[in-house]
């Protein structure tokens with residue numbers, strides 16, 4: 328990625344919110360949710376998991392300042 332693309336990305340990122348996937352980390356958490364745990368998605372990311380992922384899913388997507 329060259330400098331121009333990098334700057335474009337920084338500005339693009341600044342216009343969006345980021346969501347962190349937080350799995351309920353206990354023995355009841357399913358492997359699918361554990362897989363996503365800690366992952367950060369931009370709010371326009373088509374790959375954002377649609378919650379709930381399964382019945383009784385207690386996972387959340389929380390606004391975060393962290394970037395990917």
Ligand SMILES: [Zn+2]
Pocket residue numbers: 351356357360380381383384385386
């Ligand atoms: Zn879950």
